[in-house]
Amino acid sequence: MTDPVWPMLLGRFTWDSLPFVRAWHNPTTNELIAAAAGGIVVVSGIAVLVLITVLRRWRWLWTEWLTSLDHKKIGILYIVIALVMLARALVEANLMRLQQAVAVGNPGFVAPEHFAELFSTHGSIMIFFMAMPFLTGLINYLVPLQIGARDVAFPVLNAISLWLTAAGAALMMASLVIGRFSTGGWSGYPPFTEIGFNPGVGPDYWIWAVTLGSLASTMTGINIAVTIYKMRCPGMKLMRMPLFTWTSLCTAILMIFAMPPLTVATALLALDRYLGFHFFTNALGGNMMHYANLFWMFGHPEVYIVILPAFGIYSEVVSTFSSKELYGYKSLVIATMAIAVLSFTVWLHHFFTMGQSASINAAFGIATMAIGVPTGVKIYNWIWTMFRGEVRFTTPMIYALAFMMTFVLGGLTGIILAFPPLDYIVHNTLFLVAHFHNMLIPGTLYGLLAAYTFWFPKVFGYRLDERWGRISCLCWIVGFYLAFMPLYVLGASGMARRTQAVMETAYRPWLYMAEAGALILLCAFAALIVQLWVSIRRRGANDVFVGDPWDGRALEWSVSAPPPEFNFARLPHVDQAHWFYDAKRKYAPYAPPIAYHDIWMLRNSAVAPVIGIASGAATFGLVWHMWWLAIFGLIVIFAAVVARSFVRDTHRVIPASEVARIDESWREATARAQPVPREIETSPANQGLALVRS
Amino acid sequence: MNGNDERRAEVRSYLVGYAGAIVMTGVAFAIVQWPIASPKLTFAAVLTLAFTQIVLQFRCFLHISLRRSARDDLQLILFSTLVVALMVGGTLVILLNLRERMM
Numbered sequence: 189m190t191d192p193v194w195p196m197l198l199g200r201f202t203w204d205s206l207p208f209v210r211a212w213h214n215p216t217t218n219e220l221i222a223a224a225a226g227g228i229v230v231v232s233g234i235a236v237l238v239l240i241t242v243l244r245r246w247r248w249l250w251t252e253w254l255t256s257l258d259h260k261k262i263g264i265l266y267i268v269i270a271l272v273m274l275a276r277a278l279v280e281a282n283l284m285r286l287q288q289a290v291a292v293g294n295p296g297f298v299a300p301e302h303f304a305e306l307f308s309t310h311g312s313i314m315i316f317f318m319a320m321p322f323l324t325g326l327i328n329y330l331v332p333l334q335i336g337a338r339d340v341a342f343p344v345l346n347a348i349s350l351w352l353t354a355a356g357a358a359l360m361m362a363s364l365v366i367g368r369f370s371t372g373g374w375s376g377y378p379p380f381t382e383i384g385f386n387p388g389v390g391p392d393y394w395i396w397a398v399t400l401g402s403l404a405s406t407m408t409g410i411n412i413a414v415t416i417y418k419m420r421c422p423g424m425k426l427m428r429m430p431l432f433t434w435t436s437l438c439t440a441i442l443m444i445f446a447m448p449p450l451t452v453a454t455a456l457l458a459l460d461r462y463l464g465f466h467f468f469t470n471a472l473g474g475n476m477m478h479y480a481n482l483f484w485m486f487g488h489p490e491v492y493i494v495i496l497p498a499f500g501i502y503s504e505v506v507s508t509f510s511s512k513e514l515y516g517y518k519s520l521v522i523a524t525m526a527i528a529v530l531s532f533t534v535w536l537h538h539f540f541t542m543g544q545s546a547s548i549n550a551a552f553g554i555a556t557m558a559i560g561v562p563t564g565v566k567i568y569n570w571i572w573t574m575f576r577g578e579v580r581f582t583t584p585m586i587y588a589l590a591f592m593m594t595f596v597l598g599g600l601t602g603i604i605l606a607f608p609p610l611d612y613i614v615h616n617t618l619f620l621v622a623h624f625h626n627m628l629i630p631g632t633l634y635g636l637l638a639a640y641t642f643w644f645p646k647v648f649g650y651r652l653d654e655r656w657g658r659i660s661c662l663c664w665i666v667g668f669y670l671a672f673m674p675l676y677v678l679g680a681s682g683m684a685r686r687t688q689a690v691m692e693t694a695y696r697p698w699l700y701m702a703e704a705g706a707l708i709l710l711c712a713f714a715a716l717i718v719q720l721w722v723s724i725r726r727r728g729a730n731d732v733f734v735g736d737p738w739d740g741r742a743l744e745w746s747v748s749a750p751p752p753e754f755n756f757a758r759l760p761h762v763d764q765a766h767w768f769y770d771a772k773r774k775y776a777p778y779a780p781p782i783a784y785h786d787i788w789m790l791r792n793s794a795v796a797p798v799i800g801i802a803s804g805a806a807t808f809g810l811v812w813h814m815w816w817l818a819i820f821g822l823i824v825i826f827a828a829v830v831a832r833s834f835v836r837d838t839h840r841v842i843p844a845s846e847v848a849r850i851d852e853s854w855r856e857a858t859a860r861a862q863p864v865p866r867e868i869e870t871s872p873a874n875q876g877l878a879l880v881r882s
Numbered sequence: 883m884n885g886n887d888e889r890r891a892e893v894r895s896y897l898v899g900y901a902g903a904i905v906m907t908g909v910a911f912a913i914v915q916w917p918i919a920s921p922k923l924t925f926a927a928v929l930t931l932a933f934t935q936i937v938l939q940f941r942c943f944l945h946i947s948l949r950r951s952a953r954d955d956l957q958l959i960l961f962s963t964l965v966v967a968l969m970v971g972g973t974l975v976i977l978l979n980l981r982e983r984m985m
């Protein structure tokens with residue numbers, strides 16, 4: 189069972205690589221869980237394929253979604269990936285919590301190696317395949333609309349980024365069914381992940397999944413930055429851009445500079461593992477501190493990559509649901525840029541305890557605390573925005589309020605960790621785990637969910653169910669406090685992170701509490717699914733085709749919901765910030781344009797799916813040492829790029845008459861709609877036309 | 883300026899950049915091959931030549947200038963320089979410090 193089955197073809201695959209076989213031979217709870225997880229992946233994969241076939245939707249899927257270069261569809265696909273991966277990572281988090289709650293004074297039901305796989309996949313997925321695709325999807329969808337453009341600067345590159353991300357996510361899923369994942373945590377530190385200590389496929393899965401994700405994010409960063417610099421509509425000066433676009437710009441710039449160190453780190457680790465190099469090994473001149481340095485040179489900006497877009501989202505949400513202009517727009521922009529620069533000056537705080545002199549630790553500790561200043565500025569900006577505003581406690585607004593309070597707590601514990609002497613005491617304990625979840629859950633996850641609720645009507649043309657939205661939101665909040673506040677106590681009393689079994693019985697009540705919280709968080713996700721289901725069922729009653737359900741400010745609200753493929757029948761001309769908000773009050777924002785013109789849009793292209801599938805196959809081949817597959821995949825990628833360069837006929841025209849037909853039918857709908865006042869904006873009376881009282 | 887003049891100015895800019903780049907690279911190689919000054923001075927000269935050539939290439943090939951229309955690009959270049967300096971400088975500080983404490 190442990191001999192390679194057919195090395196020429198299948199590389200180092202053995203029958204034992206399959207969790208089902210392992211569970212058959214050794215039916216412990218631990219192996220059964222692994223087999224069940226693999227089974228779920230296989231069964232749901234097959235179910236999706238069968239469903240598409242039965243519904244005869246292959247052609248539709250291929251032409252409408254998979255090969256589309258429309259930034260809106262690419263954005264939606266990113267978010268679909270993120271939600272699927274979120275579900276998996278949440279289940280894994282619950283397993284870890286359950287194991288620790290059970291395993292006080294006994295080994296529990298998850299074996300140590302398996303537990304290590306769980307925290308490694310949970311962390312890697314949450315960062316690279318949940319937070320990153322989710323925010324990339326939002327940026328993709330919203331930025332062109334907010335700056336008055338028809339697409340991003342490089343649509344083909346955009347699709348390739350999506351497909352590389354998808355390939356990375358697929359690799360993560362494959363590791364559940366074939367082989368095992370890395371046990372090296374989300375940071376994959378060598379020398380533990382070197383061939384000497386970890387000869388199996390696990391670290392290779394990690395390396396290639398993360399490499400694909402990081403390459404995709406680098407290209408996304410370039411794409412978004414160029415889009416924002418070069419594609420703004422007439423009059424959209426930088427200082428007139430909505431705050432979400434600003435934070436997207438800073439995020440994109442961070443991606444451009446922060447992702448390459450990660451790609452380099454994983455590539456060098458791959459050289460060590462595949463070709464016998466010694467960059468990070470213990471012997472022969474290797475030095476793992478180079479890895480720690482490179483990884484965190486990426487890792488710290490990364491936390492701002494995942495948090496800045498959320499800051500933009502909260503800015504839009506708070507100002508919209510307070511019916512007030514954002515307080516201190518300029519200071520928010522400056523604070524965002526300050527954070528972007530400062531985030532490159534603090535990475536050493538992730539390895540305070542790894543040997544530098546005290547003065548260097550002190551310098552980086554002070555720089556770390558300095559980041560608290562621009563972040564604090566922002567909190568005050570949001571509070572002042574609400575002050576004397578017409579605040580409505582809709583779901584996104586509740587997320588924003590929960591964020592403001594919870595995030596400040598996390599910031600405070602961050603200041604504690606920024607003191608090197610204190611960090612020496614609590615580093616590597618659950619105190620740290622509590623701290624970063626306290627930043628990432630309110631800072632990133634709540635922001636992403638607020639955005640999902642806020643912009644859903646724009647994307648699909650109907651509002652989400654408000655009641656289920658609030659239930660879910662409440663569960664995310666209560667669950668968070670229950671699950672993570674105990675971890676501060678546990679960490680401060682010395683419980684190490686990544687612990688599979690616990691010997692100290694005094695920890696038991698806190699671990700039970702954390703387990704209860706984790707269950708509530710799972711319910712929060714379930715409520716989100718129910719909300720989606722209920723909303724789809726009642727979409728007729730919650731229709732907002734007119735496109736402006738919340739009396740929005742930026743340009744994306746000035747078009748129909750969902751927006752037409754070309755976004756704007758005529759590209760807008762703006763003469764101030766929040767042009768649409770003021771236009772609603774001063775002129776007739778829904779007046780038809782003087783004339784319609786032909787619009788050139790990109791034709792579909794299969795190059796991105798081909799590259800995505802080929803890179804997934806190539807990296808899978810590398811993981812399993814199926815060299816033929818790796819080489820074949822690389823050749824296909826190269827050929828696809830070359831073939832694409834010969835395609836001359838890349839555009840198709842939407843004739844002016846067609847543009848006029850689409851645009852006029854929407855304008856007629858706006859004329860027919862009943863304007864809705866803010867008080868009843870969450871009721872079915874809301875048809876997407878805001879009643880304006882100037 | 884009509885289209886023709888513009889074209890000519892552009893070609894001239896490329897030619898100037900090309901010639902300048904060749905000369906500076908040649909000089910750098912020459913002073914290493916046939917030393918005329920102390921190694922330290924030569925090293926400084928090579929660095930200066932390299933830096934001047936970067937500026938020249940930005941100016942002639944990428945059309946970066948202090949003019950308003952190129953201001954965005956200039957800002958991006960300065961920002962990139964800052965970030966790269968932070969990353970490289972920080973790395974050197976950290977790793978040299980670690981090395982010192984290990985020796």
Ligand code: HEM
Nearest residue numbers: 281284307311314319373374621628633685686687706709
């Ligand atoms: C929402 C519910 C969540 C729960 C219940 C949860 C739970 C956990 C648990 C139990 C661990 C292992 C702690 C240990 O080392 O003992 C962990 C680690 C981690 N989590 Fe979460 N988590 C959640 C959400 C998130 C989110 C939203 C993110 C990021 C966006 C995230 C990122 C991480 C990372 C990076 C690690 C470290 C993995 C490692 O040790 O290498 N988690 N989480």
Ligand SMILES: [Cu+2]
Nearest residue numbers: 488535537538
């Ligand atoms: Cu950090």
